[in-house]
Amino acid sequence: MRNPLSLHLRSARLVYDGVPLFENLDAEFAAGRFTCLLGPSGVGKSTLLRAFAGLAEVGPGAVSPELPRVAWMAQDDLLCPWLDALGNVTLGASLRGEKADLAKARDLLAQVGLADRAGAAPHELSGGQRQRVALARTLYEDQDVVLMDEPFAGLDAPTRWRLQELAATLLAGRTVLLVTHDPREALRLGHDIRVLAGRPVKLGPVLSPQGATPRALDDVSLLAMETKLIGEIADGAA
Amino acid sequence: MIRAVIIALGFVAAWYALVAATGVPHYILPGPARVAVAFADNAGFIAENAAITFLEIVLGMFVGLLAGLSCALALAMSRLLRVWMLPLIVASQAIPVFAIAPLLVLWLGYGIASKIAAAALIIFFPVASAFYDGLARTNAGFLDLARTMGARKPLILLRLRFPTALPALASGVRVAAAIAPIGAVIGEWVGASAGLGFVMLQSNAQMRVDLVFAALIVLAAFALIFYAAIDRLMTALVPWDPKRIDR
């Protein structure tokens, strides 16, 4: 069985251009739960993910645990142009010198709706298709900690809906941080929702909507929460 | 291909018109007909020497590519080499190959070795610098991704940095293909007993300008075909190169 990890920041500090982005930032993200991070653009959401991925220097011992491997999906799809979709999904294996599990990779491509595009090069795919390959690559990594930066932005509504469901199902039981600018997506997927605001950035209280994920969003109480979240994000941006 | 033929025909026509209109003596500028006759009369001699020059160009290309590639790889892998060797390599470019070609002949003799060295030397820098630049400019996002995947360092170089450097390398190889013939001919000019450069030099001394032109045309044709072939090869090697998109 999985051994979920909780993620901690303690007194994290990061200065960009002379103005601190993180200053004495403490945060905890619960083990085995799907946490959605909301906030205005430029507030530091991507940087928070990068800190947990070990890609942003936020001070000695500030990040725990320090993981040698995480599943990280950047805002950019970061597909290698010289590899086909299948090769991109198994990139991790090839960079670790492991034998790629092609059956698993094909299955993941099928799950994101690209069964017939496994041999396509990135420049032959649409933006949305590329993003789905990146999602499949992230899922292929099969890690306990999964960090996703706006994974569904730019997808058409039905595809987004289906992939949200897929992510909720396949990532159940793992510690997931998902950055989004869409309060609805947060309400559909998040066990917990946190709003980021200000510079240096602060995290708002944990908001935990009722009901199992992925939520259908046909509940009136969720609508009220959406209005509240939009208000909070707008305040943070002001 | 049709365009190439039209350009060649146009060139010959203009050449013919120039000679006919100005009436320059044939020992200054021979007309196309005279050059064609010189070519036909000396076909065997020209072919023999052309084969030698082609061999020099191809081998020089091979040696220069190999040296440039390994140098770029070494520089990309070692900080120590970068700090000490990079300025040296850049400074070495201040010395024109023309200036050291006589030394090459002195050290390597009148045979093809000194010409291969000259061609290799002239292409070394464009290849090394293009490839090194490509390696140094790997998208930081790719390297971040590799890190989160627990990638092994040699595999990052081989499977991430090397392929991202291929478009830059392809540009370097194209430049090399264009200038390698210059290197070989420079080598022949400063001292040779065979090759197209040797034919040109010798015929010039004997006032056989028609033969000079015949050799020159063969050299130019080969250089063009060589470049076109390498260009095709590079395009096939790097099908994702953004340069292809604006074709």
Ligand SMILES: Nc1ncnc2c1ncn2[C@@H]1O[C@H](COP(=O)(O)OP(=O)(O)O)[C@@H](O)[C@H]1O
């Ligand atoms: N490498 C960097 N150098 C300088 N400033 C940066 C760098 N990365 C991010 N920033 C700044 O930090 C802030 C937060 O960026 P980011 O985490 O990408 O925001 P978000 O993902 O919430 O839109 C922005 O103001 C951005 O300009």
Ligand SMILES: [Mg+2]
């Ligand atoms: Mg961002």
